Amino acid sequence: MQWYELVFSAISLRSFSVLWFWIALAGFWTIVTRNVMGVPQDVILNARTDARAAEEMLWLTRFHVRRKLAMPAGLRVALVAVVAFVLSGLLALALAGLDAAQALFLMGAPWALIEALRLRLAHRLAAEAPDAETLANRLIWHRIMVQAIATTAIFITLIWGVWRVLSLSI
DSSP states (O other): OOHHHHHHHHTOSOGGGOHHHHHHHHHHHHHHHHOBTTBOHHHHHHTTTOHHHHHHHHHHHHHHHHHHHOSOHHHHHHHHHHHHHHHHHHHHHHHTTOHHHHHHHHHHHHHHHHHHHHHHHHHHHHHHOOOHHHHHHHHHHHHHHHHHHHHHHHHHHHHHHHHHHHHHHO
């Protein structure tokens, strides 16, 4: 086997049969679900009993809500259009049978849903300005929803990937 065959077999576009894809998938979802609106989980949990942690949670949340809502409305519309275009293009390529497009779509579609939920939560928090207890509850529920979406996405990707690998090997 030549060196270039070894390199191209490691970066194959057959995503579901390459170990690097599964490592990247686990890392991607770990990063996406790590923080809720920029607030680490331990700060949220400690905010219920510690006044300083509650203050930190409120400050971090306000900071990240302002950052998320700072984008001009026109730019936000353009970003939604670009994301919709990319996801629909990936879906078309995925339906045509391209493994890399299937893998990217199975990562991108749930991520877009999570980002929409984050934006909705940011608008809600900016409008209401809740106290520490209410904010902690909202952030915990948001984290549960994000983790449920991520877990479902990983499961669907796993089932689809195993089916693709088995159907191509037969």
